[in-house]
Amino acid sequence: MILIVDDKPENIFSLKKILELNNFRVDTANSGEEALKKILKNAYALIILDVQMPGMDGFEVAEAISGYSKAKDIPIIFLSAINTDKRFVTKGYASGGLDYVTKPVDPDILLLKVKTFYRLYEQTMELTQIQDTLREEIEFRKEAEKKKDEFISIASHELKTPLTSIKAYLQLSERSIHDGNSGTTRQYLQRTMVQLDKLNNLIADLLDISKIESGKLKFNKKHFDFEPLLNSAIDIIRQTHDGVRIILTGKANVQVFGDEVRIEQVLINYLTNAFKYSPGTKEVYVDVSTSPDNQLVVKVKDNGIGIPAEKQAGIFDKFYRVEETSHRFQGMGIGLYICAEILRRHNGTYQVESEEGKGSTFSFTLPISGVL
Structure with missing residues (x-):
């Protein structure tokens, strides 16, 4: 959009018509003060600014815009x-102007200049x-490199811990x-x-991450009863x-289509x-139900350390670890990310509700x- 600033309505009318006939969107201001208010609110591609105006003249407006x-x-x-002498024109350029046109305005010359500056x-x-896109890409790649280094460090530590224990045992x-001593x-x-x-x-988690990244995480979907699966998972944990x-x-006597x-x-x-995140406690609660919109709902509640409110949004992100717990608990920050991907691929949803010091419900x- 082009802004025309002139204290004479007849000048604005003629310039506006010329530009609109050539498919330019036009806005107008009758004074320097009005122009500055509009410039603060709107985005303009070009300003055509009259020099001789009461109050703020064109040079003062240009200096304020700069x-x-x-x-x-x-x-x-x-x-x-x-x-139009040299000193006066020089002052116009010094104030921030890119060109200077004298009145009466030649429409062809003005249009040529407008098209050039607009382009x-x-x-x-x-x-x-x-430039902004490149800057964002560079920042993303810096950040990505940092996360990669952190992940390699965490993964190395996590893999080394059981290996060291295996060697010792x-x-x-x-x-x-x-x-x-056979008993020992x-x-x-x-x-x-x-x-x-x-x-x-x-290792299985690392392989799953690799498959997710490459789009090769496979699913063997079929209709199955959910209750036996739930009991099996609980038995494995016990x-x-x-x-x-x-x-x-x-109760969830239902069938689900999935892997x-x-x-x-x-x-x-x-x-x-x-x-894992409920040290000193031995109880976890699992609740299953069905919703009115034909969804199976599974909730796993603990009375553990909880998650700070400001950290909950990223808990399902790749490599995300809550800073307060990263030094106390082992983990690479990929388990919940894999869960989220599995649920997304089953048209499911996932959520966490938590209060620091009072436990979490996933x-x-x-x-x-x-x-059934």
Whole structure:
């Protein structure tokens, strides 16, 4: 849009007509003060500014515009009927004008100048947009490199921990075998298997991340009963976590269309996290229900450390770890991201409700395909 600034209505009328006949959008102002108010509110590609005006003259308006960060790059064409000597024209350029046209205005010359500056403005805006996009891309890549380095460091630590434990337990097992103590050997081997399971889960998560990134995460979908899957996931957690209680409420005698193994993976992740982030407690609550819009609703509630409100929005993001817990609890920040991807691919939803120091409730929904 082009802004015409002139204190004489007849001048504005003629200039406005010339520009509108050539498909330019036009706005007008009858004084320098009005022009500055409009420039603060609107975006203009060009300003045609009369020099001789009561109150603020054109030079003062141009100098004021140069102080506005959002408007300082708008090209200005000065119009004047007098004072066309060199010093006066020089003052116009010094005030921020890009060109100077004398009255009476030649329409053809004015249009040529307007088209030229309008095109230059559009090209400048395009270049600015390209620069902003490149800057964002660079910042994203810097940030991405930082996250990659952090992830490699975390992954190396997480993988090293069970490997170190496995090595130690095998060495102890070897000694106990040498001493003929079969009971102790069995105990060390059982602990070795626990660490191997941890290592296997870590590697599986890393492989899932790779498949998600490459678009190769496969799903074998079919209709299945949800209740047996739920009971299976709860049983797995009870076997791998000594002395825990999982209190189940509600019923979900429904069928779901999806990948049974992947949905179980989500449940196991939710339950594992519930105990992991509830140190000193042995109870977790699971509630299942159906919603009026034919959705299966599963909630896993713990009485753990909770999540600060400002950290909850990113909890399902890749590599996200709540800073307050990253040094206390092991993890690579990818489990919930994988869960989110699985649920998205099943047209499901996921959510967290939490209060710091009072526990968390992680939930998800899945479309019901049938009722038993």
